[in-house]
Amino acid sequence: MTVLDDRPASALNGTGRPADIRIDLRLVADMVEPGSRLLDIGCGDGQLLYHLTHEKNVDGRGIELSMDGVHRCVKQGLSVIQGDAETDLKDYPSGAFDYVVLGQTLQAMREPRAVLEQLVRIGKYAIVSFPNFGYWRIRLQLLLQGRMPVTQRLGYQWWETPNIHFCTIADFVDLCRRCGVSIERTMILDRADRVVSHKHGRLANLLGEQAVFLLKRR
Amino acid sequence: MSASKPSATAPIDTAGLPGKRVRLGADRPMPLDSGLDLGPFTVAYQTYGTLNADRSNAVLVCHALTGDHYVLDRHPVTGKAGWWEQMIGPGKPVDTDRYFVICSNVIGGCMGSTGPAEADPATGRPYGLNFPVITIADMVRAQKLLIDHLGIEQLFAVIGGSMGGMQVLQWAVSYPEAVYAAIPIATASIHSAQNIAFHEVGRQAIMADPEWAGGDYLNQDRRPQRGLAVARMAAHITYLSETALHRKFGRNLQDRTTVTYGFDADFQVESYLRHQGISFVERFDANSYLYITRAMDYFDLAADHGGALVNAFLPNGKPTPVRFCLVSFSSDWLFPTRESRAVVHALNAAAANVSFVEVETDKGHDAFLLDEPEFHQVIRGFLEGCAEHRGLTARRHARTA
Known part of the structure; x- marks a missing residue:
């Protein structure tokens, strides 16, 4: 379940081929080598998996919390199970996948650190994307209004949000350091999903609305 | 019950039943888990659709405890419609325009395959309790001999619910190279105490x-x-x-x-x-x-593999090549979802390729035999994905499903 985006399912056009996939997913897809083995955690309706399977010949699997999402995936012929990343990841053997993807979901985990550690254990690489709470608009909202920020992308009130563990890019970089996770690639995206930086310094933390990281266990 | 004592007393005349049958284990009897041998023995079966030239489109259907091989035929004894017409047939999720569907009566059964009601070749009289105790693995061994007899090296899919699902799991474990896709439905890797x-x-x-x-x-x-x-x-x-x-x-x-x-x-x-x-x-x-x-009752896949179910899915230490799709039903208390999930966890631990869906229904265990559109869509999608991966060509006849 992508917690940030509840847009309806995969834009399958009449040909059965996916229309252009969401830009943030495309950035994730671009990091993946063709023919690799990949696990998409919180794969939603399977948009990324479908794209990778058909365009990059990826051996893709998914875990999805919502039954509705699982049904939609399996009906498209994708290998997806209903499950909870926080309890089920421990079952997988180390190095079982080339990539493990966690898209826009880390901030909804009860134990993001434990999940991060599982990602880099199961996958040779992990690809993690999340909304940056250090984004200047968010900082400004809190500063000027004194209220929990609500943005277009983070449209929840504080008492209803599934996003219980927000972090900034700086916070995440710090967590990676603590967990022995090395950052192989960085992409910082602005509000229009344009890549504004490949660094994760103070400016990125201010200008990036979301971040995509390619990670590896050190 | 006394007022309603059934009138039927004649045994089922299995020799006169419609369908195909084959004599197996004649030159070499089939070894059973019990240590005894069975052979020669008969397997009664039905087929639907056409086997393609490279024999890659065969789907084996495994029936449940009281089922038989009359998947699509009117039942020769009861006159009722075939037991899985919802799932199998032209244009159905298991599309007989596309796949060659095989279903055999299990050994130990009573609709034409050798079982306790059939004549013991040694005495010419019904086996009765002289019939050897058989296991799910024995049923699958007999099916494998049938598949060999039909000249099929690899089944495109094996599908079944309940006890049929146990056979599907057993197939995937016993003959991983002979099964491309496995669909165990409303089943478990172990028969529970209850x-x-x-x-x-x-x-x-x-x-x-x-x-x-x-x-x-x-x-x-x-x-x-x-x-x-x-x-x-x-x-x-x-x-x-x-x-x-x-x-x-x-x-x-x-x-x-x-x-x-x-x-x-x-x-x-x-x-x-x-x-x-x-x-x-x-x-x-x-x-x-x-x-x-x-x-x-004797079915316990983990026990056959050192007590760890994951080992059942690691033939020669490598992840099983079989692609799995498990389905459970939310109101099934005979084979509850948690038992399917235990299999899924073991498959994950083996890094196997697996899909798993729990279908929301109030129809209980029998839901797998009933009209459950969501369930049927899942099976259709899974099979189509597998067919694409396997390189099976599309349906021979265009048909609107």
Whole structure:
């Protein structure tokens, strides 16, 4: 379940081929080598998996919390199970996948650190994307209004949000350091999903609305 | 029950049944888990659709405890429609325009495959309790001999629910190279204590019937019909859910406006169960019921692999090549979702390719046989994905599903 985006399912056009996939997913897809083995955690309706399977010949699997999402995936012929990343990841053997993807979901985990550690254990690489709470608009909202920020992308009130563990890019970089996770690639995206930086310094933390990281266990 | 004693006493004439049959294990008897050998023996089966030139489109259907190979045919004894017409047929999820569907009666059964009601070649008289105890793995061994006989090296898919699902799991574990895709439905890798307990009630009902005659009833021209009917009644309850029973019957009375202060079938649910019991004995052999329930009780895939189910899916230490799709039903308390999930976890631990869906329904265990559109869409999608991956060409005839 992508917690940030509840847009309806995969834009399958009449040909059965996916229309252009969401830009943030495309950035994730671009990091993946063709023919690799990949696990998409919180794969939603399977948009990324479908794209990778058909365009990059990826051996893709998914875990999805919502039954509705699982049904939609399996009906498209994708290998997806209903499950909870926080309890089920421990079952997988180390190095079982080339990539493990966690898209826009880390901030909804009860134990993001434990999940991060599982990602880099199961996958040779992990690809993690999340909304940056250090984004200047968010900082400004809190500063000027004194209220929990609500943005277009983070449209929840504080008492209803599934996003219980927000972090900034700086916070995440710090967590990676603590967990022995090395950052192989960085992409910082602005509000229009344009890549504004490949660094994760103070400016990125201010200008990036979301971040995509390619990670590896050190 | 005395008023409704079934009238059928003649044994099923299996020699006259429609369908195909093959004699197997003639030159070399088939070794059984019990240590005994079986052979020669007969396997009765049906096929639907056409085997393609490279023999890559075969789908094996495994039937449940009291099922048989008449998947799409009108049943030769009951006259009822085929038991899985919802799932299989032209344009159906398992599309017979595209796939070559095979279903065989399990050994130990009573619809043409060798079982306790068939003649023991050694004596010429029905086996009765001289028939060797068989297991799910033995049933699958016999099916493998059938598949070899048909010249099929790899099945495109093996599909089945309940005991059929156990066979599917066993196929994937025993012959991973001979199965491309496995679809175990409403099943488990182990038969639970509660399920063994229900089976024992059924077996005791049969064995407590004096007409059972120590299992020798066929030689004495007797039939333990009351015992078998009670066994079926008890089992039938486990196939439904409390919600479904309430929805169908509630406390409605049967053809009366008040209770009779007696032990007639006052309630519709009683009448329904009695009907289930009586109609069952027409088409099923009591000793077969003992043998097949026993086979299910003995099923424990993990125990066969050092106690760890994951090992069952690591042939030669490598992840199984079989692609799995497991389905469970939310109101199934005979094979609850958690048992499917345990298999999924083991498959994950083996880094196997697996899909898993729980279908929301109030129809209980029997849901796999019923009209469940969501379930059927899942199977259709999974098979289409597998067919694409396997390089199977699209359906031979364009058809609007």
